[in-house]
Amino acid sequence: MKRLIASFQPLFAAGILLVVLLLPILGLTPNVIRILFITFVWITASLAWNLLGGVAGQVSFGFAVFYGLGAYAAALMINAGVNPALSFVGSAAVAALASFLIGIPTFRLRGPYFAIATIGVSEAVRVVMNNISAVGGAGGLRVTERGIFHQTEHYYSGLAIAVLAVCVSLLIERSKFGLALRAIRQDEDAAADIGINPFRCKLWIHAIAAALTGVAGGVFADYAAYIHPQGVFAFSTSVTILLMPVIGGIGTIWGAVLGAAVVTIVEEQLVAVFPQVHLLLYGLLLMLIVLLEPDGLVGLLRRMLRRMHVDPSSRGPDEALWGRGRLEGREL
Amino acid sequence: MQSSFSYRNYFPSFLIAAFLSISLVIFLPSCNRGGQNAGNAITVGVVLPITGREGKPGQYQKEGIELAIKQINDAGGIMVKDKNKKLPVKEVFYDDGSDQAKSASLVERAMSSDNATAVLGGYSTALGEAESVMADRYQTPWITTGAAASTIFSHGYQYTFGTLSPTTLLGSTTADFLGSLVDQGKLKKGLKLALALENTDHGIDYGNGIKQWIQQHPGYFTVVFSENFELGSPDFSGLLQKVKAAKADIFLADAHLQDYITMQRQYLQSGMYHQMLSYGARGPESDARKALGDGTDYIFAGIWWSKKLPYPQVKKFVQDYTQFTGHDPDSWYPATAYDAVRALAQAIEAAGTTNKTAIRDALRNVELKDSLLPGGTMKFGSNGQVANAFVIVQNKPEDKVDIVYPKDAATGEAIAPTPRKK
Amino acid sequence: MAALKDVSFSVPERHIFGIIGPNGAGKSTLFGVISGAIRASQGRVRFRGSDVTRLRSDALVHFGIARTHHIVRPFRAMTVLENVLVAVHYGRQSAKADAKAQAISALERVQLAPKARMLASALSLGEQKRLEVARALATNPDLLLLDEVCGGLSGAETRAMLDLFQQIRASGTTILYVEHDMKAVMSVCDRIAVLDFGRKLAEGTPAEIQNDPAVIDAYLGSGMLGTNSIA
């Protein structure tokens, strides 16, 4: 039975992919496509954060920096006439570059100090961006729209980067680099004692995560056509990016994906349907997860499967997808 | 040291799963809030902040919109010729929490999922900018009731409209007013100005309006200090100290409501004095009065609307609004929102259809003859933005507010310079 | 205040070199300095002629120096095999066989191969100590620094561990062994240095150390030698 489920997993993933590929053709309303598009953007950012925070254990509150820089890079390049797809690559490059500038000093910090420093960096970047008039400053930046708006094009860009993020995550988690990152998360000193250079590994995974987040920001900027420092660089953007993998199941790929999807859809619906109490409900949901289900939604799923005597977590290949990383005991 | 009791033991996973699935079941059917009765009502999307930083003004605007909708519906609705009957207006409201990404999303939602015939919203420029993108995409008229920066209307969008006159005009009107005081001999010529502008398009436009006026009218004023400040700061003592050191005669700030209150409090607490003092478009709000008492006396403000305007329609509006909400329209926020709904209704009636492009075309020609706004009529310009004049109001002792400029609408004399406190 | 002063010794290749001393003698500090965990304010650590004093522990591994910890530090959320595998990947490559085979052979040397798929956290203390040795071995070191590996082990476990040391030396790896447990050191080491109050008291073969009057005076005289002391 277990083997059966295991062998179905790629098929299952392919099935999901096929469905989302075909969705726009099935004649969904633009609103649903929009929600899915935003979900894809968040899935990308969530997976990226998960690589650094979930796999390598470096909790960052500063992913808005990469998201925002990606958005601005793409916006400026599109405005200069660069092909959007190419400008997303530019987003990735700019974000990765920034990740080195941030990572080289801050990764020398241990314990909660890294997390704290990322807050400082991200807020400082927001304020600075708010004052640079060359990129619009506090007036925000408008992205020139090319001709008629085709929502499905954006949808497929979003889907493409989400798939890219899943592939990158899978590759990393199953590589020896992924193993090293997991070792660093558990014990940085012990990892160094077997020849891993924790500093260098952290820098690289930071850059990869930043590049993915930057692409997500770029794709979003292309869709929104107007970006503002108080929006893309906001602290709340960093918090959202962090919450998604935590709610889904920190350290796992399905968790990051599921978390992004659930957070996007639930928040969207809460804001729309219960405007008076959406913060309350969102807060309660988060509290429930922290107190009751530290493995996140994936943990919940796993427990339910176990109840049905199917445990997907006990075999090797699924480790990266289902994982064992819990929120409990994770230090900052 | 783990406690033996844990919540987890009491909430098995299936309970949580049940909770989650029930919540999903609640959510999904409510996805579409406008579409069901597309035929027998006109759906108008309203996206405004009623929580977060801009919650207060957003609330006022929402009330203005709802009052207008109620009045239209009480009168049977809007006559739509091609349906041959009067259709009521159905409001679909979303709170964007003062978040610009969310506000754009919600406008898109209203336009696409709720099939809104038109969308109103966008309080404060950043939110308005983000929302304005959606209008042309979904070819749905969008009228901003609270974003004034001219940049929104400079992109050649075809479906964006706004009932606020541009902020540059606010700046130049303010300067005009000060100039008239000089002409009357109340202020001396060649006074020094200090500007503290909020770091947004709004603040920058305001400052530009003033500076342009000064360039065109040499000899009246000189700017000795001009700096931008960050919104939402808890402390302005450094900035005010700098203003103090600039030794200006007139202090003009452009700030949001919260910052106005904080800054004015610190201004008074540090014992500063200027011959004239303004916070841009903020001044007569009752919240400020409550917070500062007579500390807001003699502050003048350039605003889009005042309840003191001597038009019959304004008197009626003030009455209706007070009855509808239980409080007084102490600021301009509800008026521009109220007029936006009425202009929209007029456009729909003129178009005779609920076709959005036809309504857009009609909006371009609409002339609201009994507008609340200064001038008494409202018409959208070729870029979609109205260009009504501003009125300058001044706070006076005992909670009085007078329109002091322009002359034809004035309800009282401008007091200048500000009397020094004993 | 210096924790170590004028401590100087050299470890011959293919030897098991023991360092002993009472609590607070500076053993752990010395170990930290050699393994790159503690920065010495003065002095040099040389390895095959190159100066490795200022190298971090990951760089030392690539020089062929690996260490274990006094308090075990396995990667608890990884399987036993993964613990060793990551060491093979990032240690000094020997690139002959594939990584997994190397990892399994390292586990076989410490008799942990049957438990390769278990999570490291599920192992007993003795097994975790062996895992730690296997992990260090998997980096393919020339010099193995062992920090009190026998502490907390039962008699049988200690004997098995000491046998393992002999095998490791036989395969060509030098061992520097810091230990509190006198009996273990005496039985397995080729040469021993004795520390006391941050100074080197004596150095020599186990027999020489046992008969050194200074050592007997300062340390062994306390009755620890000959008794079945355990740490």
Add this chain to the structure above:
Amino acid sequence: MTAVDFLNLLIAAVLLAGIYAVMSVGMTVIYGVMKIVNLAHAGFMMLGAYFAYEFFERFHIDPLIGAALALPAFFLFGMAVHWLLIRWLPKSDQPTLSSLLLMFAFWLVLQNIGYLFWGNMDRSIFTPRTLTVLTLGPISISLLRLIVFFAAVLCVCALQLALSRSWYGRAMRALIQNPYAAQITGVDDERIARITFGLGTAFAGFAGALLAMLYSFSPDFGRPFLIRAFVIIVLGGLESVSGVAFGALVLALVETFSILYVPAGYQPAISFGLLVVVLLVFPKGIGGLLERKWRPA
């Protein structure tokens, strides 16, 4: 800049430091003992502001007395929150992600409760004191700021004294320095944690009530203060009261004086920049260099 300007700025900075200290001290106490980054601190401050407001509006009780009343009320409230939520968190001697997220979620809940009760109106407390200015020649000092400053300093000193003298303070220090040994010697860590959380909350409520006299507030109140409090406790080395006083002074001085040299728009970046620079130069905060933990400053 003239000497008078300088003096005025210096006074403004010191008064601001008092405000900053009192709003950060609750967060430090909780972090020091429990290693919880209390993001709900902003929510407690907001409630404290409304607490003083309600007393003032309904019973015409002076907000200063309201602030004093907030201390015991929020102490009990904090203990209740600990009993209800915090104690179920897994214990750790390092700050954990789950504790941070729990407090963040709780903050959202408090904020929403604020909106439900008080709406989104900006409220403020206006008393005859509000605008009184003391002038000494060219130097002017706001009476209210002075009062708030002294109330803040008094309370921080009282806390410091209590921590250094009482049984509770000794137990708390023991827990901070060596949790394991403290437990062995019979310190009931659960009880200490409960009291600590109550104490931290009490100070948050107190600070909120004091700030309500100075600023207008809405349920969103506290957000700009939260991040400053954070900067301050990091500057102060995270776990000592005197460190907080020091951090508050540094931040207030830097914020007030930096504006003379950099455009006002960049002002917020200065505190964050300061945070990062300090972390990189002194990885344990400036406070850690200055003094041994928990000694009176």
